Amino acid sequence: MFYKIHSASVVGLTCEPIEIEVDISSSWPGFTLVGLGDAAVQEAKDRIRTAWKNTGLTYPHSRGVVINLAPADVRKEGTAFDLPIAIGMYVTNENLVHLHLGDALFVGELALDGSLRHTNGILPLAIYAQKRGFKRFFVPMVNAQEAAIIAGIEIYPVKTLDQILKHITGIQKMSPLETGHIEQFFETAPYEMDMAYVKGQEYAKRALEIAASGAHNILLSGPPGSGKTLLARSFSSILPRMTTEEAIEVTKIYSVAGLLPKDTPIITRRPFRSPHHSASHVALVGGGKFPRPGEISLAHRGVLFLDEFPEFTRQVLENLRQPLEDGVVTISRAQGTLTFPASFTLVASQNPCPCGFATDQDKVCLCSPLQISRYKKKISGPLLDRIDLHIEVPQVELEKLSKDDMAESSDTIRERVESARERQNSRFKGTPIASNSEMKNKEIKEYCKLQEEGLKLLTVAVQQMQLSARSFYRILKLSRTIADLDGSDSIETSHVTEAIQYRSKE
Numbered sequence: 001m002f003y004k005i006h007s008a009s010v011v012g013l014t015c016e017p018i019e020i021e022v023d024i025s026s027s028w029p030g031f032t033l034v035g036l037g038d039a040a041v042q043e044a045k046d047r048i049r050t051a052w053k054n055t056g057l058t059y060p061h062s063r064g065v066v067i068n069l070a071p072a073d074v075r076k077e078g079t080a081f082d083l084p085i086a087i088g089m090y091v092t093n094e095n096l097v098h099l100h101l102g103d104a105l106f107v108g109e110l111a112l113d114g115s116l117r118h119t120n121g122i123l124p125l126a127i128y129a130q131k132r133g134f135k136r137f138f139v140p141m142v143n144a145q146e147a148a149i150i151a152g153i154e155i156y157p158v159k160t161l162d163q164i165l166k167h168i169t170g171i172q173k174m175s176p177l178e179t180g181h182i183e184q185f186f187e188t189a190p191y192e193m194d195m196a197y198v199k200g201q202e203y204a205k206r207a208l209e210i211a212a213s214g215a216h217n218i219l220l221s222g223p224p225g226s227g228k229t230l231l232a233r234s235f236s237s238i239l240p241r242m243t244t245e246e247a248i249e250v251t252k253i254y255s256v257a258g259l260l261p262k263d264t265p266i267i268t269r270r271p272f273r274s275p276h277h278s279a280s281h282v283a284l285v286g287g288g289k290f291p292r293p294g295e296i297s298l299a300h301r302g303v304l305f306l307d308e309f310p311e312f313t314r315q316v317l318e319n320l321r322q323p324l325e326d327g328v329v330t331i332s333r334a335q336g337t338l339t340f341p342a343s344f345t346l347v348a349s350q351n352p353c354p355c356g357f358a359t360d361q362d363k364v365c366l367c368s369p370l371q372i373s374r375y376k377k378k379i380s381g382p383l384l385d386r387i388d389l390h391i392e393v394p395q396v397e398l399e400k401l402s403k404d405d406m407a408e409s410s411d412t413i414r415e416r417v418e419s420a421r422e423r424q425n426s427r428f429k430g431t432p433i434a435s436n437s438e439m440k441n442k443e444i445k446e447y448c449k450l451q452e453e454g455l456k457l458l459t460v461a462v463q464q465m466q467l468s469a470r471s472f473y474r475i476l477k478l479s480r481t482i483a484d485l486d487g488s489d490s491i492e493t494s495h496v497t498e499a500i501q502y503r504s505k506e
C-alpha cells in the first residue's frame with residue numbers, strides 16, 4: 001500500500017517542497033527512512049512509534065514500513081516531518097488511500113505522548129503554502145497564530161496526533177483559524193528607555209535622530225561614563241514604527257532562527273541586537289551546517305549595536321563590510337550559496353583611546369601616541385568609511401546633570417522621525433528601498449540633486465578632507481535625510497553643511 005503527503009523544508013528563508021512517500025507492505029518487517037535526513041529526521045522513527053502507541057493506535061509491527069523524503073538527493077534536517085510521516089503511515093496502514101490530502105501541507109514535531117511541539121520556520125512555510133496554492137495548512141497549535149497572520153489559506157491548529165487523525169477521517173472535524181488580522185498585534189506598549197532621561201548631549205541626540213530617520217550608521221566616541229551606551233540603548237525608542245511588510249520580513253527571520261518569543265506571533269518593534277565583543281564570526285554573520293541567521297540578520301530593519309567597538313576582533317568586524325554595503329549577507333556552503341537579509345543600522349560606541357580620556361578637556365590622557373594609534377587601527381578605514389555620522393560624546397556638564405527637568409521625550413522625537421520616514425516611503429513606493437541610506441547611485445542621481453552652492457561646498461570638503469567616492473555619495477544621502485527631517489523637497493546648502501560636519505575628520 002502506497003501513499004504520498006505534502007510537506008516542506010526551510011532552507012535559509014526560502015521553502016523547498018518535500019514529498020513524504022510511505023509504503024507499508026507485508027514483506028520485510030522494520031522501519032526504513034530514506035532521503036538524506038539528518039540525525040533529528042532519523043530519530044522520527046522512535047518518536048512516531050511511541051506517539052503512535054500512546055495515541056492508542058496499533059503499530060504495524062509485522063509489516064515493513066518504508067518512508068522516502070523526496071527529492072531524495074537533498075539534505076533534510078529537523079523534526080518538522082514527524083507529523084506528515086505519522087499521517088502518511090496511518091492512512092496507508094488503515095488502507096484509507098482514497099482520502100484526498102493533496103491540497104494540504106503538514107509540518108510539526110511530535111512529542112512522545114502524541115501532542116505537537118513548537119516547530120521553527122512556520123511563518124515562511126505559511127507564506128510558501130499560500131503562494132503554492134495549498135488550501136489547508138496543518139501546524140502545531142503553539143505556532144498557529146504565527147501562521148494565521150497570512151491570509152488566503154486555511155490554518156488548522158493541531159494539538160495532538162489523535163485530533164488530526166479524527167479530522168482527516170471525518171470522525172470529528174476541526175475548524176480553521178481566522179486569518180490575516182495582523183494589525184491587532186501592533187501594540188503601543190511603552191519603551192524601556194526614553195531620551196527624556198538623557199541629560200544634555202543635544203548634539204549626539206540630533207545625530208541619533210538623523211540616523212533613525214534615514215537608517216544611517218553612527219559611531220559614538222567619548223570618555224568613559226559620558227553616556228554612549230545610554231544613548232545607544234535609548235535609540236530604539238526613537239526609531240520609526242515598522243510597516244506590516246517590514247514586520248513580516250523580520251518575523252520570518254526570527255521564525256527560522258527559532259527565536260520568536262512565546263505568545264508573540266509577529267515582531268512589530270524594530271529589533272535591537274547588541275552582541276558581546278567576544279561573539280564569533282558565525283554568531284555575528286550567520287552560518288553553520290544548516291545555515292542559521294546571525295546577529296546582523298536578526299538586526300534586519302533594526303539596530304545592530306556594537307558596544308566597545310574596538311574590542312571586537314578585526315576579522316569579525318571585517319565581515320560586516322559586505323552586508324553594510326549590500327544589505328544582505330551571503331553564506332557559502334557545500335550545496336551552493338545562501339543569502340539572508342541584513343539591512344540594519346549600525347550603532348557603534350568607542351573610547352577615543354585605551355584610557356578613554358584623549359578627547360577629554362579636563363582629564364589628562366595617559367596613553368602614548370603609539371598606544372592611541374594602535375587602538376584606532378583596530379577598526380579599518382573601509383569600515384569607518386561606511387559610517388555616516390561620527391559623533392563626539394563629551395562628559396555632560398555637572399550643572400545639566402544635577403538639574404531636575406526632563407529633556408525632550410522619545411515620543412516627540414519619534415514623531416519627527418516618522419514624518420521624515422513617511423517622505424521616504426512615498427519616494428521609494430513600489431521599490432525594495434525602505435530608507436535613504438539604501439539608495440544606490442541611480443536613486444542618488446534622481447533624488448539627491450544639489451544646488452550650485454551646495455555642490456561647490458561638498459566638492460571643496462571632499463578635496464580638503466580627502467574623502468572617498470563612497471563618502472561623497474554617503475554625504476549626499478545623509479543630506480537627503482536632513483532635508484527630509486526639515487520637511488524640504490530640495491537639499492539646501494545648510495543640509496549639506498550639517499551632513500559634512502558629521503564625517504570623520506581623520
Ligand SMILES: Nc1ncnc2c1ncn2[C@@H]1O[C@H](COP(=O)(O)OP(=O)(O)OP(=O)(O)O)[C@@H](O)[C@H]1O
Pocket residue numbers: 197198199200201222223224225226227228229230231349350351396
Ligand atoms: N547624559 C546623561 N544623562 C543621564 N545619565 C547619564 C548621562 N551620561 C551618563 N549617565 C549615567 O552614567 C551611566 C554610565 O553611562 P554609560 O554606560 O552610557 O557610559 P559610556 O559612555 O558607555 O561609558 P564607557 O565608555 O565606560 O562604556 C549611565 O547608566 C547613566 O546612569
Ligand SMILES: [Mg+2]
Pocket residue numbers: 228229230307308349
Ligand atoms: Mg559604554
